[in-house]
Amino acid sequence: MTVAAGLGYVLLALGPSLTLFISVISRKPFLILTVLTSTLLWLVSLIAMSGLWRAFLPLKPTVWWPYVILIITSVAFQEALRILFWKGYKRLENILDAFADRARKPRLFLTDKMQIALAGGLGHGVAHAVFFCLSLLTPAFGPATFYVDRCPRIPFFLVSAIISLGFVTIHTFSMVIAFNGYAEGKKTDRVFVPVIHLVAAMVTLINIFSGGCLVGIPLLYFITILTLLHCGRTVWRRLTENQSRPE
Amino acid sequence: MAKKPKPTSIIDSIGEEIVRIITPVSTCMFLVVILVTILNTNSSDSPSSLNTIATVAYNETPSDSTWDKFKGALLNSLVFVVVVTVTTFILVLLFYLRCTKFLKIYMGFSSFVVLGFMGGEIGVVLIKGFSVPIDCFTFLVVLFNFTVVGVMAVFMSKMAILITQGYLVVIGMLVAYWFTMLPEWTTWALLVTMALYDLAAVLLPGGPLKLLVELAISRDEEIPALVYEARPVSYDDELGGRGGVVERRMWKGGSRVGSDIGEISNSNPISNLESDSNSTLGEMLAPLVQVNETRLVVSEETSELSVPLIDQRANTRGQEDDFAVEGIGLGSSGAIKLGLGDFIFYSVLVGRAAMYDFMTVYACYLAIIAGLGITLLLLALYQKALPALPVSILLGVLFYVLTRFFLEVFVVQCSLNLLMF
Numbered sequence: 001m002t003v004a005a006g007l008g009y010v011l012l013a014l015g016p017s018l019t020l021f022i023s024v025i026s027r028k029p030f031l032i033l034t035v036l037t038s039t040l041l042w043l044v045s046l047i048a049m050s051g052l053w054r055a056f057l058p059l060k061p062t063v064w065w066p067y068v069i070l071i072i073t074s075v076a077f078q079e080a081l082r083i084l085f086w087k088g089y090k091r092l093e094n095i096l097d098a099f100a101d102r103a104r105k106p107r108l109f110l111t112d113k114m115q116i117a118l119a120g121g122l123g124h125g126v127a128h129a130v131f132f133c134l135s136l137l138t139p140a141f142g143p144a145t146f147y148v149d150r151c152p153r154i155p156f157f158l159v160s161a162i163i164s165l166g167f168v169t170i171h172t173f174s175m176v177i178a179f180n181g182y183a184e185g186k187k188t189d190r191v192f193v194p195v196i197h198l199v200a201a202m203v204t205l206i207n208i209f210s211g212g213c214l215v216g217i218p219l220l221y222f223i224t225i226l227t228l229l230h231c232g233r234t235v236w237r238r239l240t241e242n243q244s245r246p247e
Numbered sequence: 248m249a250k251k252p253k254p255t256s257i258i259d260s261i262g263e264e265i266v267r268i269i270t271p272v273s274t275c276m277f278l279v280v281i282l283v284t285i286l287n288t289n290s291s292d293s294p295s296s297l298n299t300i301a302t303v304a305y306n307e308t309p310s311d312s313t314w315d316k317f318k319g320a321l322l323n324s325l326v327f328v329v330v331v332t333v334t335t336f337i338l339v340l341l342f343y344l345r346c347t348k349f350l351k352i353y354m355g356f357s358s359f360v361v362l363g364f365m366g367g368e369i370g371v372v373l374i375k376g377f378s379v380p381i382d383c384f385t386f387l388v389v390l391f392n393f394t395v396v397g398v399m400a401v402f403m404s405k406m407a408i409l410i411t412q413g414y415l416v417v418i419g420m421l422v423a424y425w426f427t428m429l430p431e432w433t434t435w436a437l438l439v440t441m442a443l444y445d446l447a448a449v450l451l452p453g454g455p456l457k458l459l460v461e462l463a464i465s466r467d468e469e470i471p472a473l474v475y476e477a478r479p480v481s482y483d484d485e486l487g488g489r490g491g492v493v494e495r496r497m498w499k500g501g502s503r504v505g506s507d508i509g510e511i512s513n514s515n516p517i518s519n520l521e522s523d524s525n526s527t528l529g530e531m532l533a534p535l536v537q538v539n540e541t542r543l544v545v546s547e548e549t550s551e552l553s554v555p556l557i558d559q560r561a562n563t564r565g566q567e568d569d570f571a572v573e574g575i576g577l578g579s580s581g582a583i584k585l586g587l588g589d590f591i592f593y594s595v596l597v598g599r600a601a602m603y604d605f606m607t608v609y610a611c612y613l614a615i616i617a618g619l620g621i622t623l624l625l626l627a628l629y630q631k632a633l634p635a636l637p638v639s640i641l642l643g644v645l646f647y648v649l650t651r652f653f654l655e656v657f658v659v660q661c662s663l664n665l666l667m668f
Contacts, residue, residue, distance in 0.1 A: 029266035030258040033620075036269075040613045047610075047649050050657030057660050068665055074668050100257045112256050131658055132667050148663060156663075163591035163667055197668070207665035216665075 006141035006151045009157045013129045013164040017172070031119040038085065038123025039130075046080045046131060049074045064208050079194040082175070085120065086182050089179040110242050113183070114176060114235065121175025125168035130228045134166035151213040151218055159213060163204065169198055178218065180234050189234065196227055204235075265623060267304065267477040267584045269616060271416050276615070278420045279594040280601045280608055283427055286372055287602060309403065320432035324440040331444065335455040340471065342462060350471040358401045358418060358473070364395040365421040381604060408478055409460065416477045419587050423594035427602070434599050435644065441592060442640035449634040459633045473587040583623075589635045594620075594641045607650045614646035615639045 009017075025031040051071070059066050073226045096106050139146060140157045148156045182190025204234045206216035311319070341350060367390050374381060400414040402405045407424050427434065448454040463470050513603050600607035618639025661667060 011353055028259055029263040030261045030264050031264045032269075036613070036616055038616050043610060043613055043646075047646075047654050050653040051649070054653050057656050061664075067664070070661075071668055072479075078668070096257060096261075103257065105255075105257050108258070109256055112258050114260070115306070128667070130609050131606065132662055135604070135609060136604050136659070136662055137320065140432075148665065151665060159665060160662060160667075163665065167667055201256075201666075201668035204666050204668070213665060 002143065003141050005145075005157075006137055009140055009161045010134060011139055012132045012158075012161040014046075014126065016165070017126050017129070018170070020118075021185050022123060025122065028115070031115060034116055034119035035123040035126070038120040039127040040123075041081060041085060042127035042177055043122045043131065045078050046127075049077055049116060064178055064180045066204060067208065068202075071205065072198070072234070075194070079197060080177060081166065082113070082193070088180070089116065089120070093123045110238065113179070113233040114238075117136065117176045117179035118172065120179075121172040124175060125171035127169055129168050132167075132191065133160045136160065150190045150207065150210050154213075159217070162217060163220065170227050173227050177227070177231050177234055180238065192230065196223060199223060264477065264583050265620065268475075268585055268623075269619065271412060271475060271477070272590060272619065273418045273612070273616070274583070275419050275423070275590050276597040276612060278416070279423045279427070279598040282369070282420070282424050283598045285376070285542070286424075288371070296465060302427065316432045317436075320436035321428075323433045323437040327437055328440050328444045331441075332448075332455065335448065339455050339459050340460070347468075347471055354471060354473060354536075355398045357404050358414075359398050361418050361421050362397040363390065365425060366390065366417070369421065369424065402571060408476075412478075413473065414589070415587060418473065419475075419590035419594060423591045424596060426591065426595040431602075434595065438592060438596055438599075439642050442637040444491060445634040445636040449632055455590075457632065474584045475590065476584045492514075492554050503557055510602035516561075529658045537660065585635065589639075592636055593639060593643075596640060596647075600643075600647055603651060604655065606655055607647050610646045610650040610654065611643045614642040618642040 002024060021035070025035060047056045053070060056066065093108060093113070100107050135158055145157065147154075148159070163207055177189050178193040180186075181193065199218060201214055201222065203219045206212040208217070263640065330340075338350070363587070370390065373379070374386070396410070397414045397418070400411045426437075432470075448456040449460075459470060526535065596615065597611050598606055598609040618641075619635070622633060622635050622638050625638075
């Protein structure tokens, strides 16, 4: 419904990411490159999944169990890719540290590593928002709007923007938790992230049922807030530990 | 309690040159996408047949069969590549005969034509579309001033760098928009053939671009062409103390060289003059990419700082190479230069993707940036003239096809059921 509404939906889904980008990421060119890389990686994983599932689509609208398999396979694939991302990051960290030693500059700080993890997560989140929400927003810039049968009270664009906002946050901060977990070797953090991802994706399954979005979206935001709290707690703990142990 | 100033970390400065070249490329692509979206919704009918050099062999109509379209597109792009090759060889000849002044004047003339006529035409369409209340005399004066400043920015190297960069991006955008008006199959065939031609022209021993680069290196001259130069990055450390810094000039071949020079003169007799100003623009801007690397100096530490992405192997190789004694440049601090032809073809790809849907735009954008990154890395590794088009264009076309046929169905299916992960 007009350019203003379209822009509103875009900002709803991507507003916090834009803020994060401008305040934290745009200051360091390396982080911008990290965001672009992780966005590309997420896109590649999405294309791979769509290639895999192309033969089975379009699914019949009445059955819902194929969607379960779809979600499980997609989330599993993305989590596997996250581990790959972590391995690549480890190698990059070694290269950067070696480079810093040669250039007689300090090695990567803890905050640097966390910022790189944040940039990686932001890339994933932005990719999700762009491909699941923004690319479908083109009609929203025109004169009309669209409603889905299963969620008839809110325009489709608004619902998808709200869900995308939740997922962007989850992706962004779970990457920080994940990298922390892999670095420290904590089992709980390592398991926390894939589980949260899977649970969040499953929760959106509730949206398939008529009127389900009234239950699904608040649940999703509950999970988002859980992720945020856990991430905040982990980061706080790491930073205070680091402070009390000056190296 | 006084706070100790935090020492700067290395991730503050690494990768800055790459970001400085990605930003204008992204801006150009973004502007072309906006133009395509606005101007194609305003005139919603199918594009009128363009009579240009690129469609001289075959003019696509919507009623042809797929095989016909494919054959016709191939024919068109072959003709185009042949014209480009001939023109590049003419350019090499002119450069060899030291007609640099002629080339520079022609460069200015072609920028004038692009900015004045193409820019003017788009301006008129926008004014009509948005009903901007402006009279023709004001418009002419503004357009004339705009064009003249653009020509001066291209000619003189003393202009403020931001203005020069801005004008180069605008020229790239205008030419790219013109290219997107070609029929669909022709555009895609053209992109792929130009990428392959670029590969051949720069890497094969008889390629015109390779000859040009070798000529320029042996004479230690700059090639007169439309080249975008990123603002140089200054490093505030040991570099100041270095006395005799040996600078090397690394070349990375872009698309065909020669801005719009020969092309305009060639296209005029061939193409049809009665269509709109489009016919004069059967050209391609094709400057060379020069990567001026102050970075690969003899000493190891400064080189490390200046070229953070170069592998250790490449550095040691650089020191033994007798290349280091050649091309002793002065003061021109290393800044990545990307030819305008690369800008144009990247933007054409993204503009064409925009004509289908925005999802393809995002996918192709990421593919092109990835290709650009890979090309820069390869350049750092191999340190010789490399073409900038092939990797990006081929990745872009691949992602376009994958997105259009696989991704879109998948995402729409999931999204409409409000199912996201």
